[in-house]
Amino acid sequence: MSVEVQRLGPADWQLWRSVRLAALADAPEAFGSSLDKEQGYTDEQWRAWMAPDRGLKAVARTPGGTAGVIGVWVPHDSDPEVYSMWVHPHSRGTGVGDRLVSEALAWAGEQRLEAVMLWVVGDNAAARRLYERHGFEATGESQPYPRDPARIEYVMRRTL
Template sequence: MTISVRRLGPEDWREWRDVRLAALADAPEAFGSSLAREGAYDEAEWRAWLRPERGLKALAGGDGIIGAWVPEDRGGAVELYSMWVRPDARGRGIADALLAEALGWAEQEGRERVELWVIDGNDRARRLYERHGFRATGHTQPHPRDPEVLEHLMSRG
């Protein structure tokens, strides 16, 4: 089965919004933002988030999303974020396809190192990232919304 992953732009704001809000409702502990915060965004804010200069946003149908960008404080590394797949669509390779799209984007951007944060207890995500060559760096930080939960930095390249 081939999974179609599509890169999004500002005109796709409704699709990104709908899946992003579903992700925040399903797994609020996994994200640095909240459903209440992003549910209040207007069209202009969603469109701005999807501008090409703000990195990659990709969608696998209505079943999953991933984002990637190059933060100023990462020494040129790409950071992945917003990875999520609908619970009823998990186990079908959607996460692998989304991750492959983000890694392809990083390569197109000429970036060798790709990083991401994974929270304590999200073993399924950690295993996915390890399959794609990510390794734990030993760096941790408190989760932005719950300082009792640690995030672990993983890196590839």
């Protein structure tokens, strides 16, 4: 399958919004935010997300349309963090996730970052395998998943 990954800039805020809302609608349990919350964001809030100092946002496209999204946030006090990773159901298992993670790692390398981390829910075996293929390793750090404290999420980290 042909997959093109596009890095987004400030002018792409509407595309980011549409894909982010689609991800929240499809897999609400996979995100720390909610569809209701983000549907309430103003256009100005969506535009603010796209500021270059807010990290990477990228989408994957296939001949069938937008197939996934990934973001990397660079906080001032810790490792950069992958967030908003999502692959459309019709594109799962086709390599879209691998392309998105590769793009995030390439961007992090271009920024001369030392490492990238992410949180993954323990029962999401497919996501864990995806991240492990790209060199992420469990750190041993965990916490109850904020949206469902009966589930545990774990930190994975990749040194660049």
